[in-house]
Amino acid sequence: MTANIGMLTKFCLLLFSVYCCQGADIGYDTNCATGTDTCTVTGTACIDDGSGSNTKCLCDGFWEANTTPDGCVCKTGYNLNTAGDACLGEVGSACTASTDSDCLANGVCTATVDTCACGAAYLAGSANDDTCSAGVGATCTASGNECRQVAGAYCNTAVCACGAAYTASSTLCDGTTCTADSVCVDLDANSMCYNGKCQCKAGYSVNPSGTNLCVTTFGSGVNGIVGSMTVLIGSLLLAML
Template sequence: MNYVIDVIISLRATLLTLVYFLVARTGVDAVTCSAGGNECASTAYSYCKTLTPICACADIAPDASGTCTPKVCTLDSECIALDANSKCTSGSCTCTDSYYLDGADDEASCVANPVGTTCALGECSGLTGQVCDNTLDSPVCACADGFKDVSSTCTVNAVGDTCTASGYECMTVSNAFCSTSACACGAAFTGDPCVGATCSTSADCITLDANSECVGTACACKANYAVSLKGTSGDCQPGVGATCTASGSECQNLLGGYCATTVCACADIMAASVTVCAATSCTADATCTALDANSECIKDMCVCKSGYALDGTSKSCVATGGSNAITASIAVMLMSLLVSVLQH
C-alpha cells in the first residue's frame, strides 16, 4: 500500500513540474536548452544552465518577471558584488571593457575577450599575453610578440620556439635570447626554463660569461646586469643601475634605457622594474603624450611615434627616421610584456 502511495506522490510531483514549465513559466526560464546547443542565444544576458536544463540569467542581470535585466546601480561595487569583472555604466551593471557575456553553457559570469575579438585599446587585457592590435585597419585582440596562438589562447614562448634576429620572440623567455632561429638560454644559463648553470665559485660562471657570478650554487648575471633582450647576444648586459659614461653606449642594449649621467636608467615613457625598463600601459594616446610629446599608444603600450626612437642616449623619443625608430618602439613595448609575464 505504501508503495502505491509513493508512486502516486511521485506522479503528482512530475505532473506539477510539467505544469510549472509549460504553463507558469513564460520568460527566460521557460526555454529548455541542451549542452552545446544555441537555444538561449536569442535571449539577452542569458546562458544555458545544463543541470536544469533551462536558460538562466547572468549574474549581473537577474531574472525580473521572466526577463534578464541588468541590475540597476550607482556604484561599481554593487556590480562587483555580483561579478568581479563588471562595473556600473549609465546606471546599469555591465562587463568591464576587457570582458563580455558569451552565453556559453553554465557561464553566468563575464569572460575575457578572446583572440580575434574586435577591440579598442585596453579591451584585451583580461587574458595574459593579449593586446589590442590597433595597427590593423580593424583592430582585434591578438597575441603579443613573445606569445604564440595555441587554439585561440596566447601561450608564452619557450626555449626552442622559432625566432628572428629582430622579432623579439624570445623576450618572454627568462634568461634567453634569439640564437640564429630559436630561443636559447644565455651563456651562463641552461635548461627549460633557463636557470643558472651549477657552480661552486664565481670563477665557474665567469668562464661562461664575464658578467656573471655564482649565487649560492647557480650562476646569475652580476648586479644590475641581465641577459640582453635586444639583439642576439647571450651574454649578461648592463641593465638599470649599471654604471655608464657620457656616451651612453653601455646602455644601448637596455630596451627603453639611456645613460643618466653615470648610471643606466629608464626613459620617460618607461618605468624601472628591477634591472629592466617596462613600458607604460595605455588606452589612449593622451596617457603617452603626457610623458613624452613624441610618443603614442600602440598595442596598449606607450611607444615612440614612427620616425622617433629611444636611442640609448636620451630619456626622450628623438627624431631618427627610417626603420630604426620603428624597431626601437616595438622593442620598448615588448619589454613591458616580459615584465608582466615575470610578475605572474
C-alpha cells in the first residue's frame, strides 16, 4: 500500500514537472521565458525588450515591427521568401557570416564583408537587386530563358554557354577576336567581324533556347524578311550619318 502511494506521488510530480516546463505559445509583444516559451508570430523571438531585465516576443533579425504594430515585416533591403517565413537580403544587404540562406535566390553571403551578392556564374547585379540573373556557367532549363540576359548565350545541356562565334569571358560572352568576316563565318555562317570581334550579323542572334548558332531574330517567312530588311536599312542609314 505504502509502495503504491509512493509510486503515485512520483507519477504526479512527474506530470507536474512536465506541465510546468512545457512552456507556452506566446503572441506578439508579450512577456516570454527564453528557452521555454514559443513565440508564435512569424519573425518574432523571445528577446530582451530593451529594459535589460525582461524578455518579450518581438521582431528579431531581418524583421521589424509593422505599422500597427501587431506583427513583423521584412526590413528595407530584404524580401519575404516564397514560404513566407524568412526575409532574404537583396544584393548589398547585411547577412550572417557565410550564411548563404540569408540572401536572395542564387546569392551568397560574402565571407569578407558579410553582405549578400550574386553567386559564381551569376551576373554581379547592382545594389538592392532582388534577383540574380544567370551568366555563363549557371544552370538552365530547356527553355533557355535563364540565359537570356547574356548576349550570345544559350542553354547547352542545362548550363548557360556561349554561341559558336563567341568566347566565354567570366559570366559573359565576348565575340571571338577576328581580322576579317571569314574568321567568324568559319565559326558560324551567320556571323560577321565587327570592330575586331565576331558577332551575329544584322537580323540574327543566338537563341537562348536554341543551338549555339546565330539564327534569324525576327522568325521566318515574310515577317522574317521584312524584319531583316528593316535592320539592314537601319544599319546603312547609320553608316551614312
